[in-house]
Amino acid sequence: MIHKKQKQKTALFLVQVIVIIINTLLFAAVWYGYYKSRMWGNTFYGKGDVLVVALYFIIYTVMAKLYKGLALRISRISELIYSQCISILISNCIIYIVIMLLTRHVENILPLLLEMIMSCVLSTIWSIIANKLTNIIYRPSKVLLAYDNQYAYKNGRSIIDRLSWRFILAGEIKLTDIESWHKGAQVELQKFVNKLQETGADSVMLCGLASTQRNDIIKYCVEHDIKTYVRPNIGDFMISNAQVIQMANLPVMICERATPGLGYLFIKRLMDIVISLVGLIITSPILLITAILIKAYDGGPVFYKQVRLTKDGKKFSILKFRSMKVDAEKDGVARLSSQGDSRITPIGKVIRACRIDELPQMINILQGDLSCVGPRPERPEISEQYIKEMPEFSLRLQVKAGLTGYAQVYGKYNTEPYDKLQMDLMYISKLSIITDIKIIMATIKILFMPESTEGIEAGKTTAMNKEAMQEAAAAKEED
Numbered sequence: 001m002i003h004k005k006q007k008q009k010t011a012l013f014l015v016q017v018i019v020i021i022i023n024t025l026l027f028a029a030v031w032y033g034y035y036k037s038r039m040w041g042n043t044f045y046g047k048g049d050v051l052v053v054a055l056y057f058i059i060y061t062v063m064a065k066l067y068k069g070l071a072l073r074i075s076r077i078s079e080l081i082y083s084q085c086i087s088i089l090i091s092n093c094i095i096y097i098v099i100m101l102l103t104r105h106v107e108n109i110l111p112l113l114l115e116m117i118m119s120c121v122l123s124t125i126w127s128i129i130a131n132k133l134t135n136i137i138y139r140p141s142k143v144l145l146a147y148d149n150q151y152a153y154k155n156g157r158s159i160i161d162r163l164s165w166r167f168i169l170a171g172e173i174k175l176t177d178i179e180s181w182h183k184g185a186q187v188e189l190q191k192f193v194n195k196l197q198e199t200g201a202d203s204v205m206l207c208g209l210a211s212t213q214r215n216d217i218i219k220y221c222v223e224h225d226i227k228t229y230v231r232p233n234i235g236d237f238m239i240s241n242a243q244v245i246q247m248a249n250l251p252v253m254i255c256e257r258a259t260p261g262l263g264y265l266f267i268k269r270l271m272d273i274v275i276s277l278v279g280l281i282i283t284s285p286i287l288l289i290t291a292i293l294i295k296a297y298d299g300g301p302v303f304y305k306q307v308r309l310t311k312d313g314k315k316f317s318i319l320k321f322r323s324m325k326v327d328a329e330k331d332g333v334a335r336l337s338s339q340g341d342s343r344i345t346p347i348g349k350v351i352r353a354c355r356i357d358e359l360p361q362m363i364n365i366l367q368g369d370l371s372c373v374g375p376r377p378e379r380p381e382i383s384e385q386y387i388k389e390m391p392e393f394s395l396r397l398q399v400k401a402g403l404t405g406y407a408q409v410y411g412k413y414n415t416e417p418y419d420k421l422q423m424d425l426m427y428i429s430k431l432s433i434i435t436d437i438k439i440i441m442a443t444i445k446i447l448f449m450p451e452s453t454e455g456i457e458a459g460k461t462t463a464m465n466k467e468a469m470q471e472a473a474a475a476k477e478e479d
Helices: 002-033 047-066 077-103 110-137 150-162 178-183 185-199 211-223 234-239 262-282 284-298 346-353 361-367 380-389 391-398 406-410 417-428 433-446 466-474
Strands: 141-147 167-174 203-207 227-231 243-247 250-254 303-309 315-321 371-373 402-404
Touching: 002 047, 002 077, 002 110, 047 077, 047 433, 077 110, 077 433, 141 150, 141 185, 150 167, 150 203, 150 227, 167 185, 178 185, 178 211, 185 211, 203 211, 211 227, 234 391, 234 417, 262 284, 262 361, 262 371, 262 433, 284 315, 284 346, 303 380, 315 361, 361 402, 371 433, 380 391, 391 417, 402 433, 406 417, 406 433
Parallel strands: 141 167, 141 203, 203 227, 371 402
Antiparallel strands: 243 250, 303 315
């Protein structure tokens, strides 16, 4: 089995390498065929030419991994194509800047544009073929879904259904409550094993289980070489980046509130200032045009201020372009925008779709109320509703709120609070400048994905599903 897995990984790696080699060779052809002759001198006897091509290879590989352009096992063909095109676009923009620095003047961009178009076409062909090859290399896995509440069941099914080409639902089992598991762990585990054997599943997905149940099952699955997919609980994110030390010759994990170092805080603040200043300068024409259009539409105010929460629950006024009617909340009820919301103006629909309404928040970043990266700030009224059903929601306030964040890149506007909290805690557990840079770069990808701004259901004021929240709370670790 191990030998088979190694063969599969090797075959998948070779499929991934093909597109990297193709696009690198295309750039090399453009460099040697046109841009090399524009260089002063002999570029270190040819070594400089190799370094430029190698630099493109590195940049493109990093971008392709960052934007999941190589994620063959979890991406649809359309997702692969989109990710590849974004990776190629960003890579070529960076390498064009490098070329101008090397040649010391503005270069003709047409050869690079032609190369980019050819790369996108060939990457599209590769995406189609690679997807089919991946389906041959990795046959769909027969998975047993184990859960202990309906909210967990819904999450598990959504993963399996969305990745239908990777999973075949072999069976489902609703595990007993944790008290019954404690009383007869061996008997309860045997029921799970019987179900596993009955369905013939070769993998397991665990959702919403308490740690005692989960650990017993994982131990069995690892011992019997059964792949296990686990939907983590809140506590898992709390300890995921815990410091491990030796105390009295025993390993001990230290879990504490997020305490980033001074070096990280200094660099992060410096990045915030530089990025927001550059961003305001570059987008100033867009800001001006948007302000004129909003004012011309109904004569109302251009900007919209709203109280939000940042680190340690501190309140601040967030600044946005007004995308709704002036009297959007005349009833005094705080609510998120819903699907087909009639309060959104025609101008508002456009600027929300392109995220232009968020651009004035760069002023909040300069003022120090926001950071470029961090959990998105919630309104106090909405946050209070979430906390009533899920007290752990306040854990998002360990760090400064951000213009973009992990939940914004990998979730949606209407992502349920429990799932959003998990993603925010994932970010908080891995605070680093590298993580921030990755999220900033990944944000570019979602700018043109309309589903990421999808509103909540009509008639609701928040993204919270009360029944789901109660079930999620009941699913917390009790041992």
